[in-house]
Amino acid sequence: MAKADNKAFLKFPEGFLWGASSSAHQCEGHNHNDWVLWEKANAERLAVEAFRLIKTSPVWRQIEPQATKPSNYISGKAADHYSRYEEDFDLAQSLGMSAQRVSIEWSRIEPKDGRFSDKEIEHYRQVIKAIKDRGMEPFVTLWHWTLPVWVAEWGGWQRAETIQHYLRYCEKVVKELGGDVKFWITLNEPDVYTDFSYRRGVWPPQKKSFRTAYRVARHLIGAHTQAYRLIKQINPDAEVGLSKNNIHFDLRRHWLVDYLLRHLSEAIWNNYFLNKIAKHQDFIGLNHYFRYQHKESKIRLDRPHVYHSDMGWELHPESIYYVLKNLKRYNKPVYITENGVADRKDYFRGWYIENVVRAVHRAIEEGVDVRGYLHWALTDNFEWNSGFWPRFGLVEINYKTFERTVRPSATAYSEIIKQNGVTPPPA
């Protein structure tokens, strides 16, 4: 395990990967999958709900009127990354990045049951080549939440048979593209997907059933473990993992009760899935956005110096340190495959990245084998049921002209990348 150099300047281990993340549906444009159908059916409703929220909540009052328009909720051309990926990777390269996470859209590769598209496979071959030609390491996600329409109609992850469909798709992709890819991410945040799509009933297919959610989770665990074996069979040198969304449960008010509550929450949310797949991962992909506190603590902390993203999410960069420490038990390399902030004025992003990087350095110092940081996201993109208004990009997109503009925070991130480190926090 590489050890970070602990001089005054917080230097990262040599070879540490710095980059950004994206997903196909959120940035490519012109997809045809279960989400696209859902967006068309729900855009009006989401616009009306946003209108009500803006009237009642101080956080939401700040958001752009764009949120009240149905067009905000239709992914359409997205960031037009499908045609402009070279331009986007040029920007990533100019910022000094050494890694790039992209996802492959299952519905493009296999638009009909068992019918694979050579044209789309070639497209992704070119995408991966474009990343490598610019000296960056591709991290390729095989499934980032969207399903081909035929899979969704058939019952999606509710049905055990979907695992076989998914494996057939993985086999095709890995056999075709595996020569150029070392890092495979089988699934993106299976827990968040299960929660939002099957327990809370917010995302397609909008089921609200704990039992179904549990079944879906079991199927996703099966899908990952079998995909792991399959990919390693095809390419024993591949590094296979998944991206897991972990939360910092900062519960410290009622000593014993909170101690137990914290451990229980961690066991269920942070560790259940990872424990199930522990023997089937070469690395852990960590996605991190949240600290969870008691309601009262949140109110107490609701002072001007407590920063929030445009979506009302508290910005607490130090949280990533605690989440990383929790992962130490798995004794695996960790790549941070997502971490970011919706900040259209680019007011907090630079500060947030700088402090997250400091917290990551602290975790490395204390023995967590973190090997890369991929910021979410390279460009602005389509934020699922919130649509286009949240701006997560290091690079801003003008959705009328598709012109790209590098945000100041990206330039600040680029400095960290170039120096492979960051200054310590002011005393």
Ligand code: BGC
């Ligand atoms: C997801 C991304 C999403 C990001 C910001 C992550 O949970 O993987 O698709 O855009 O969070 O909400």
